[in-house]
Amino acid sequence: xxxxxxxxxxxxxxxxxxxxxxxxxxxxxxxxxxxxxxxxxxxxxxxxxxxxxxxxxxxxxxxxxxxxxxxxxxxxxxxxxxxxxxxxxxxxxxxxxxxxxxxxxxxxxxxxxxxxxx
Amino acid sequence: xxxxxxxxxxxxxxxxxxxxxxxxxxxxxxxxxxxxxxxxxxxxxxxxxxxxxxxxxxxxxxxxxxxxxxxxxxxxxxxxxxxxxxxxxxxxxxxxxxxxxxxxxxxxx
Numbered sequence: 001x002x003x004x005x006x007x008x009x010x011x012x013x014x015x016x017x018x019x020x021x022x023x024x025x026x027x028x029x030x031x032x033x034x035x036x037x038x039x040x041x042x043x044x045x046x047x048x049x050x051x052x053x054x055x056x057x058x059x060x061x062x063x064x065x066x067x068x069x070x071x072x073x074x075x076x077x078x079x080x081x082x083x084x085x086x087x088x089x090x091x092x093x094x095x096x097x098x099x100x101x102x103x104x105x106x107x108x109x110x111x112x113x114x115x116x117x118x
Numbered sequence: 119x120x121x122x123x124x125x126x127x128x129x130x131x132x133x134x135x136x137x138x139x140x141x142x143x144x145x146x147x148x149x150x151x152x153x154x155x156x157x158x159x160x161x162x163x164x165x166x167x168x169x170x171x172x173x174x175x176x177x178x179x180x181x182x183x184x185x186x187x188x189x190x191x192x193x194x195x196x197x198x199x200x201x202x203x204x205x206x207x208x209x210x211x212x213x214x215x216x217x218x219x220x221x222x223x224x225x226x227x
Contacts, residue, residue: 037162044207044220045154045162045218047215047218050216061119061215096162098211102212104168104211105152105164105209108161108163110161
C-alpha cells in the first residue's frame with residue numbers, strides 16, 4: 001500500500017521560501033504524477049501544481065510563477081518550493097498521487113501545516 | 119480556469135436521510151469530474167471518479183451522476199450514516215489548472 005509523508009518546517013517567515021518534501025513509500029514513483037494541494041484555514045482545496053515521473057511540471061497560474069515542483073526518482077521524493085511567501089500562504093499542504101497530470105487523486109499524504117509569520 | 123460551484127455550501131442532516139450535493143462547472147469538463155470526502159484533521163479521500171465510477175472500499179451508499187451536458191454533476195448519499203459527516207469536494211481534471219469546488223459541509227441536525 002503506497003504511503004505519502006510530507007515533511008518540512010512548520011513556520012516560515014514572510015518573503016522567504018517554503019520548502020516541503022513528500023516521501024513516497026510502498027510503491028514506485030513511476031509511472032505516476034505527483035501534485036501538491038493546499039487548504040488554507042477555513043477555506044477549500046487549491047491545486048498548486050504537479051510533476052510527472054519524467055520531471056515535467058505544470059503549475060497553477062494563480063501562484064504567479066512562485067512555485068517549483070520536482071521529483072527525485074532515485075530516492076522516491078517529491079519536492080515543493082514556494083517563493084516569497086506571505087501570510088496568505090499559511091495552509092495545510094498535501095502531497096497527492098494521480099495516474100497522469102490530469103486525473104483524480106487516489107492517494108494523499110496526511111498533510112503538514114505551514115504557518116507564515118515573522 | 120474552470121470554476122466549479124457546489125450547492126449547498128452547508129447542510130444540516132439526520133441519520134438515514136438521503137443527501138444530494140451538486141457541482142456545476144463553468145464550462146464542459148466531459149466526464150472528468152471526481153468527488154472527495156474530507157473529515158476534520160484528515161486528508162481528502164477519493165469517493166467517485168469520472169462522474170460515476172465507484173472506488174474500491176467506498177460504501178455503496180455513495181454514488182455519482184452527471185446530466186450528460188458535462189457541466190452538471192451530483193453526488194448522492196442514499197442513507198446517511200454518522201461517519202459521513204464531513205466536507206465534500208468536487209474536482210475537475212478536464213483542463214489545467216486542476217480546480218476544486220468550494221466544498222459542502224454536512225453537519226448532524
